[in-house]
Amino acid sequence: MLGRMLALTFLGTMIAGPASLAQVPTVQPAIPCHDYKEIARQLGNRYEEAPVSLGMQSNGNVLQVFASKDKESWTILSVSPEGTGCILAAGRRWEDMPIERDGPEA
Template identity: 35%
Template sequence: MKKTFFKMTMGLGNMVLAAQQVQARTCAPREDVVKRLVETYGETRRGLGIARQGAVMEVYASDQTGSWTIAVTLPDGMTCLIATGQAYEEMAEALPPNV
């Protein structure tokens, strides 16, 4: 029983450490993130919105490559990448009529 508990504890500890390392790689000061998106991927900001607790959500995309990134900047200035992908298309759909 003690061996099983020890293994479970070690496994949980490893998962926590891995999660912290992933977060460290996907979050950085906003200035650094924006610079990399512009210089490496040719992406520019296409939209933004205010999220909970004062966070700002931004969408970046490139017309040339079609790559896109969703980033969230926290009030402390740290920006975290939330999602990335390909085949970005800008759309301007008309609002549906009032029913």
């Protein structure tokens, strides 16, 4: 999973360019951000991932989950209204869970 996160960080750096890293304070980890359409295209081409779910964030952004058809890989993006996507997390073995209408059992 660490290798995948590093690859996605590298992907974000390749898309945004090295100048974007120079603007990030050294005390905070760099979150790879770039044009949403380009990130989505790269996730599809490199990892065969496509959008599987989304939700609205309180800041007006859309939180979107991408997963591969075989569910072996997934990526979570935060997408701004202006069309900038930021990779928040990525991993392996995505699993869909049913929505429990009455909440979890105690």
